[in-house]
Amino acid sequence: MTYKLFYSPGSAAMAAHAMMIEMGVKAAFVLIDNEKNEQKSATYMKLNPHGRVPTLIYDDNRVMYESAAICEFLTERHPEAKLAPAIGHADRGLYLQWMAYLTNTVQEALMHWWHNEYFVDGAAEQAKVKAKAEERLGKMWAFLDGELAKSGPYLCGSTWYACDYFLAMLIRWTRKMPTPGHTYPHLNKLVRAAMARPAYAQMLKDEGIEQPV
Numbered sequence: 001m002t003y004k005l006f007y008s009p010g011s012a013a014m015a016a017h018a019m020m021i022e023m024g025v026k027a028a029f030v031l032i033d034n035e036k037n038e039q040k041s042a043t044y045m046k047l048n049p050h051g052r053v054p055t056l057i058y059d060d061n062r063v064m065y066e067s068a069a070i071c072e073f074l075t076e077r078h079p080e081a082k083l084a085p086a087i088g089h090a091d092r093g094l095y096l097q098w099m100a101y102l103t104n105t106v107q108e109a110l111m112h113w114w115h116n117e118y119f120v121d122g123a124a125e126q127a128k129v130k131a132k133a134e135e136r137l138g139k140m141w142a143f144l145d146g147e148l149a150k151s152g153p154y155l156c157g158s159t160w161y162a163c164d165y166f167l168a169m170l171i172r173w174t175r176k177m178p179t180p181g182h183t184y185p186h187l188n189k190l191v192r193a194a195m196a197r198p199a200y201a202q203m204l205k206d207e208g209i210e211q212p213v
Contacts, residue, residue, distance in 0.1 A: 002028075003026070003028070007032065009031075014165075019165060021202050047063050072099065084162055091157065168211075191211065
């Protein structure tokens with residue numbers, strides 16, 4: 001199977017990018033330069049009308065977007081990689097819970113921090129949105145750190161899954177916050193575990209980015 005993944009460095013494509021490397025699939029990784037606003041170009045908007053990355057092309061001309069959906073799609077197509085528990089596996093429910101929580105709750109709060117201008121107008125109101133997002137995220141990191149302390153070292157226990165790649169990606173997005181996610185001890189261990197995996201390390205290298213720990 002051959003794929004084409006459109007990405008920007010450090011974007012929501014990170015998890016899928018690392019997974020595709022680990023899976024050993026045939027893939028072309030196509031850079032979309034946000035600095036040049038290429039994600040809003042007419043050509044790219046035909047693929048993804050929301051003007052965001054990632055976008056995945058598969059089976060020659062089929063197109064899909066949304067990071068968590070792409071990750072789950074890849075795990076289903078490549079079960080031999082064992083990056084998701086199979087249907088009926090004891091970890092399946094927890095895995096689905098974490099994938100939904102990370103994209104619906106944590107990623108949403110991160111969007112409020114990074115792009116508060118999407119939600120309200122005016123500098124004063126945007127500052128309030130950012131502050132509230134930071135407060136919410138602090139509670140989420142504390143919660144996730146506690147879950148890892150109790151049941152870790154990974155989100156579903158002793159097995160590394162796509163949800164762990166997704167969490168490591170989101171933690172990188174906190175690097176400019178006063179209290180980044182990687183400063184929590186058990187989240188830090190998870191990030192270090194991600195960086196110790198050859199595929200994640202290669203993804204960081206390929207995208208030309210670093211991840212603080």
